[in-house]
Amino acid sequence: MFSIKDLTIKAQDKELIHNLNLTINDGEIHVLMGPNGTGKSTICQTIFHHPAYEIANGSITYHDHLLNDLTPTEISRLGLFLLNQNPIEIEGITNAELLRNALNEKNDTPLDIFKFNDELNEVCKIIDLPKEFVHRDINYNMSGGEKKKNELLHLFILKPSFIILDEIDSGLDVDALKTVGEALKKYYELYHPSILIVTHHNYLLDYFSSYQVHILKDGHIVQSGSKELAKQIEKTGFEANIINDNKKYE
Amino acid sequence: MTIKNMNKLSLVGETSNLQDTNAFITINEDTTLNLSGKLTLYNYDTHNYNLELNLPSNTNCYLNLVKILTKDNYLNLNIGNDNNFTLELLIINEGNNNFHLNINISGDNNNVIIKARIINKNSKSSLNLICDGKVLTNTKDNNFIEDLKGLVTNTASITIKPNMFMDTNEVLANHLVTISSFNPDELFYLTTLGISLKEAQKMLINAFIYSIVNPIFKDLLNEEVIDIE
Numbered sequence: 001m002f003s004i005k006d007l008t009i010k011a012q013d014k015e016l017i018h019n020l021n022l023t024i025n026d027g028e029i030h031v032l033m034g035p036n037g038t039g040k041s042t043i044c045q046t047i048f049h050h051p052a053y054e055i056a057n058g059s060i061t062y063h064d065h066l067l068n069d070l071t072p073t074e075i076s077r078l079g080l081f082l083l084n085q086n087p088i089e090i091e092g093i094t095n096a097e098l099l100r101n102a103l104n105e106k107n108d109t110p111l112d113i114f115k116f117n118d119e120l121n122e123v124c125k126i127i128d129l130p131k132e133f134v135h136r137d138i139n140y141n142m143s144g145g146e147k148k149k150n151e152l153l154h155l156f157i158l159k160p161s162f163i164i165l166d167e168i169d170s171g172l173d174v175d176a177l178k179t180v181g182e183a184l185k186k187y188y189e190l191y192h193p194s195i196l197i198v199t200h201h202n203y204l205l206d207y208f209s210s211y212q213v214h215i216l217k218d219g220h221i222v223q224s225g226s227k228e229l230a231k232q233i234e235k236t237g238f239e240a241n242i243i244n245d246n247k248k249y250e
Numbered sequence: 251m252t253i254k255n256m257n258k259l260s261l262v263g264e265t266s267n268l269q270d271t272n273a274f275i276t277i278n279e280d281t282t283l284n285l286s287g288k289l290t291l292y293n294y295d296t297h298n299y300n301l302e303l304n305l306p307s308n309t310n311c312y313l314n315l316v317k318i319l320t321k322d323n324y325l326n327l328n329i330g331n332d333n334n335f336t337l338e339l340l341i342i343n344e345g346n347n348n349f350h351l352n353i354n355i356s357g358d359n360n361n362v363i364i365k366a367r368i369i370n371k372n373s374k375s376s377l378n379l380i381c382d383g384k385v386l387t388n389t390k391d392n393n394f395i396e397d398l399k400g401l402v403t404n405t406a407s408i409t410i411k412p413n414m415f416m417d418t419n420e421v422l423a424n425h426l427v428t429i430s431s432f433n434p435d436e437l438f439y440l441t442t443l444g445i446s447l448k449e450a451q452k453m454l455i456n457a458f459i460y461s462i463v464n465p466i467f468k469d470l471l472n473e474e475v476i477d478i479e
């Protein structure tokens with residue numbers, strides 16, 4: 001189980017998230033939606049302890065490990081994976097080198113380089129990325145869509161059990177959306193991870209049969225629901241839905 | 251390609267003339283090189299000899315120079331007319347040292363690119379790079395680019411003093427100097443993928459080094475361990 005309790009996040013002394021609560025059981029898919037600038041990426045980065053954000057209150061736990069005091073390395077090794085909204089480029093380090101080092105450090109047994117190469121080729125086919133990308137520098141000079149697929153390459157090789165996808169669908173063309181949707185579905189069927197999907201659209205969600213939706217506004221979750229909520233939001237926007245919902249309580 | 255199957259050239263004597271050469275050169279004392287034609291040169295310098303390069307005219311030269319710096323020394327570059335010269339220099343510094351890079355452009359129509367990457371071997375080291383670029387009076391159509399970067403990996407210090415003396419307006423000069431530590435976003439990214447902080451820093455040091463150094467130097471550089479603190 002992954003759980004966020006009473007989480008307050010600050011950056012530069014400004015409170016960005018206030019009293020956030022979220023529980024995701026193993027194998028569940030949760031979707032986080034919300035207007036621009038409400039703190040969705042902030043939450044994703046804070047789970048991994050990005051130095052820009054401070055946990056002012058509350059706790060984040062995964063499988064009984066308190067993440068608050070762990071380093072990004074330790075958090076990753078518990079099985080968490082973050083796919084960034086804007087993946088950074090690192091010139092001079094190739095995907096292959098990155099993944100080889102990550103696996104070598106994590107595992108006690110040395111990496112079987114033949115198996116590793118075969119697997120890389122296999123994954124490239126699944127995500128429709130030319131094999132040469134394995135030897136390209138991390139996201140360097142890649143197009144927006146290629147970067148997202150490149151990050152999926154990392155995901156498939158590292159095999160996390162808890163995945164955070166921060167707008168993986170932004171910047172993808174129709175064919176790429178289809179490839180990414182199918183790849184994620186395949187990954188889900190193979191490994192049954194928990195997934196937190198941050199998105200503004202329903203397209204990728206349609207690849208999954210069930211999921212829960214949460215709407216983030218003013219630093220906390222204002223509404224939770226199922227599939228229909230995500231559909232409704234995409235159709236009529238946040239304002240209409242949240243206001244309607246408030247009226248229910250009046 | 252490795253150094254083993256590279257054309258090797260040992261320079262003995264104070265002055266040598268090099269023409270149309272593609273070689274890994276070794277130098278064993280203070281040396282003046284007169285260059286002409288088309289040259290691609292690699293040099294790995296652990297002895298810190300002073301070097302003077304003369305390009306009187308019509309020379310097209312690329313020099314990839316790795317210096318394991320353990321004492322003060324200099325590189326003088328004298329450029330005449332109609333030359334293309336690119337220096338890609340890596341300095342791995344050990345101890346408190348000054349390195350002087352003097353570039354004199356006395357003629358017309360040259361393209362000169364100086365790229366340097368600097369790193370200290372350990373926290374007890376400090377390096378002062380003084381880069382004097384002079385373009386003399388009455389010269390024209392010169393293009394002069396300096397791109398100097400230091401990566402601070404520990405408590406050691408790096409200073410870079412780029413001085414450009416332009417006695418003419420007819421020159422296109424550009425200089426870029428940055429001294430920085432590891433990029434926190436890059437460290438964050440690598441560690442979120444399960445790489446330890448130490449290993450992430452090592453990877454970024456390698457990326458920095460090989461952004462300027464040809465892979466043929468790999469075997470030689472593997473022995474240079476850089477302390478991270």
Ligand SMILES: Nc1ncnc2c1ncn2[C@@H]1O[C@H](COP(=O)(O)OP(=O)(O)OP(=O)(O)O)[C@@H](O)[C@H]1O
Pocket residue numbers: 011012014016034035036037038039040041042043052053085
């Ligand atoms: N390091 C920071 N320092 C100060 N303010 C920040 C920092 N990071 C984010 N913010 C602010 O916090 C708010 C939330 O930003 P965040 O990127 O989390 O939004 P988001 O919900 O992901 O939006 P989008 O849908 O546009 O991706 C914004 O107002 C942003 O300007």
Ligand SMILES: [Mg+2]
Pocket residue numbers: 040041042085166
């Ligand atoms: Mg965002």
